[in-house]
Amino acid sequence: MKVSTVAEMRAMDRAAIEEYGIPELLLMENAGLAACQVIERRMEIAGHTFAIFCGVGNNGGDGLVVARQLHARGGRLHVFILGDPDRYQGAAAVNYQAARRLGLEVVRLEQADGAVPALATCDAVVDALLGTGLTRDVTGLYAAVIAHINASGKPVFSIDIPSGVNGDTGQVMGVAVQATATITFGLPKVGNLLYPGYGLGGELWVSHISFPPALYDRAELPIAIHTPLSLPPRPPDGHKGTFGQALFIAGAANYYGAPYYAAASFLRAGGGYARLAAPAPVVPHIAAVGNEIVFLPQAATDAGSLAYGNKEELLELCGRMDFVVMGPGLSLHEETQQLVRELALAIDRPLLLDGDGITAVAHGLADEGYRVAFRQAPAPRIFTPHLGEMARLTGLSTAQLLADRIQRLQHACADFNAIIVLKGAHSLVGYPDGRVFINTSGNSGMATAGSGDVLTGTIAAMTGLGLPVDEAVRQGVFVHGLAGDLAAQAMGEDGMTARDVLAHLPQAVRLCRQGLPPELQHRYNVVRRV
Numbered sequence: 001m002k003v004s005t006v007a008e009m010r011a012m013d014r015a016a017i018e019e020y021g022i023p024e025l026l027l028m029e030n031a032g033l034a035a036c037q038v039i040e041r042r043m044e045i046a047g048h049t050f051a052i053f054c055g056v057g058n059n060g061g062d063g064l065v066v067a068r069q070l071h072a073r074g075g076r077l078h079v080f081i082l083g084d085p086d087r088y089q090g091a092a093a094v095n096y097q098a099a100r101r102l103g104l105e106v107v108r109l110e111q112a113d114g115a116v117p118a119l120a121t122c123d124a125v126v127d128a129l130l131g132t133g134l135t136r137d138v139t140g141l142y143a144a145v146i147a148h149i150n151a152s153g154k155p156v157f158s159i160d161i162p163s164g165v166n167g168d169t170g171q172v173m174g175v176a177v178q179a180t181a182t183i184t185f186g187l188p189k190v191g192n193l194l195y196p197g198y199g200l201g202g203e204l205w206v207s208h209i210s211f212p213p214a215l216y217d218r219a220e221l222p223i224a225i226h227t228p229l230s231l232p233p234r235p236p237d238g239h240k241g242t243f244g245q246a247l248f249i250a251g252a253a254n255y256y257g258a259p260y261y262a263a264a265s266f267l268r269a270g271g272g273y274a275r276l277a278a279p280a281p282v283v284p285h286i287a288a289v290g291n292e293i294v295f296l297p298q299a300a301t302d303a304g305s306l307a308y309g310n311k312e313e314l315l316e317l318c319g320r321m322d323f324v325v326m327g328p329g330l331s332l333h334e335e336t337q338q339l340v341r342e343l344a345l346a347i348d349r350p351l352l353l354d355g356d357g358i359t360a361v362a363h364g365l366a367d368e369g370y371r372v373a374f375r376q377a378p379a380p381r382i383f384t385p386h387l388g389e390m391a392r393l394t395g396l397s398t399a400q401l402l403a404d405r406i407q408r409l410q411h412a413c414a415d416f417n418a419i420i421v422l423k424g425a426h427s428l429v430g431y432p433d434g435r436v437f438i439n440t441s442g443n444s445g446m447a448t449a450g451s452g453d454v455l456t457g458t459i460a461a462m463t464g465l466g467l468p469v470d471e472a473v474r475q476g477v478f479v480h481g482l483a484g485d486l487a488a489q490a491m492g493e494d495g496m497t498a499r500d501v502l503a504h505l506p507q508a509v510r511l512c513r514q515g516l517p518p519e520l521q522h523r524y525n526v527v528r529r530v
């Protein structure tokens with residue numbers, strides 16, 4: 001499903017009204033009615049009491065429709081408006097007048113405490129304070145009312161987005177409503193899907209409010225939720241070369257885990273032939289745990305990291321591979337970092353850079369000349385940074401990144417001509433053409449050492465299984481999260497480690513082929529339709 005920015009949704013609204021002749025009043029009615037239908041699925045309306053909080057924009061207008069629809073179904077209401085109702089315009093003004101004529105009790109709230117008795121006695125709350133028109137931090141009366149709503153312990157239905165959550169970023173602007181369910185309109189907004197906004201929204205519902213598919217399902221909308229891709233069938237007569245030859249340039253003294261997890265995950269996720277180029281002194285340590293990997297011992301620096309002198313042999317080796325991963329556990333030793341920077345320009349195979357590989361290339365990219373050369377690399381480039389590494393890559397602070405994750409990602413992908421996986425809860429996969437996919441598999445138990453190394457091998461394996469590189473990256477992210485979810489099911493999120501994620505990769509790939517069980521389908525389809 002596509003996901004929209006606030007500006008894109010405004011444009012769709014306008015197009016619905018102007019091009020398709022669907023009056024604003026109908027859109028607002030559809031929105032309020034959809035919200036009412038979601039409430040009806042969760043609880044009996046007749047005889048129950050609802051506290052409805054409306055702002056003075058169109059989000060509040062939607063709230064007034066909800067009020068009228070609940071009233072029509074026998075609900076009892078306390079309707080509060082925060083601000084001057086004379087500010088309602090267009091459809092919202094019409095709905096305000098209709099609510100008044102119906103004789104609904106509509107109170108202009110001047111003091112937050114005025115809402116306390118209604119919150120104490122109601123059965124549920126409707127939050128129609130602020131939608132996509134949020135432009136500044138929430139303070140004063142709005143902030144105080146939101147605090148009362150959150151303290152009420154009542155089920156909260158948020159209209160469009162929990163009030164206080166930024167529709168473009170998912171960030172909380174000062175304070176935000178914690179909802180039980182959110183009903184969003186047209187399409188889910190970015191802020192409905194990115195944390196912390198996603199977590200604040202509760203169960204997420206979308207109504208297309210009678211928009212035609214030509215509006216909400218256009219190819220030009222660049223942001224979407226990732227839907228699992230089907231894997232090409234496994235040729236019965238395949239040999240190990242059929243399922244990809246991957247080279248891992250990884251490891252240094254005292255970094256034995258990262259190269260092992262990266263290369264082993266390639267094999268566990270279905271890849272054919274894993275070769276590991278690691279400094280010679282560390283090879284015996286890794287071989288002791290992973291003898292299914294083929295080792296290519298390399299000359300080492302005094303510090304036990306990859307020596308610069310390996311460059312030509314490594315380049316020659318890469319030329320015989322289908323996919324290269326460079327970075328896990330390489331160390332920050334300067335000679336090795338220089339080697340990595342140069343290899344990152346020259347390797348003529350799809351190349352995934354992670355960990356210390358990202359750090360090396362990030363230093364290079366700060367230089368204009370290197371950036372120009374990197375953009376013109378002879379084959380696709382992929383980065384898999386967590387937020388801190390993304391900060392290093394882009395030269396931005398983590399706060400700046402969080403304040404606008406999607407746009408910063410789009411900009412970096414275009415700037416570096418690279419595919420970037422920005423890891424975290426709901427990882428993002430960005431492409432140089434501006435597309436961004438939001439991944440919904442995975443859990444917080446995967447925030448553990450080595451988990452990122454497992455991701456690198458999983459992505460490599462997806463190319464080995466026959467997906468084109470761009471699809472392999474997002475499917476790898478999904479499969480990795482799925483393996484993590486299976487591990488969490490088996491042992492809980494707290495104590496699981498990268499080893500457990502690795503161990504569940506075969507089952508994850510099998511489920512991708514056979515179809516996900518209903519409970520996982522339900523979990524990954526994070527948006528319900530109404």
Ligand SMILES: NC(=O)C1=CN([C@@H]2O[C@H](COP(=O)(O)OP(=O)(O)OC[C@H]3O[C@@H](n4cnc5c(N)ncnc54)[C@H](O)[C@@H]3O)[C@@H](O)[C@H]2O)[C@H](O)CC1
Nearest residue numbers: 028057058059130131132133134135136137138160185186
């Ligand atoms: N396709 C759709 O998505 C449809 C959406 N609808 C609803 O319309 C709102 C957006 O309406 P808009 O009037 O643009 O904005 P808001 O109602 O969110 O708020 C505007 C209002 O609030 C003031 N304001 C902004 N920030 C703050 C703040 N921090 N504190 C207090 N007040 C603030 C601002 O100045 C304005 O006065 C969308 O979310 C949907 O709910 C349509 O009804 C149907 C189509």
Ligand SMILES: [K+]
Nearest residue numbers: 130159161163
């Ligand atoms: K809202």
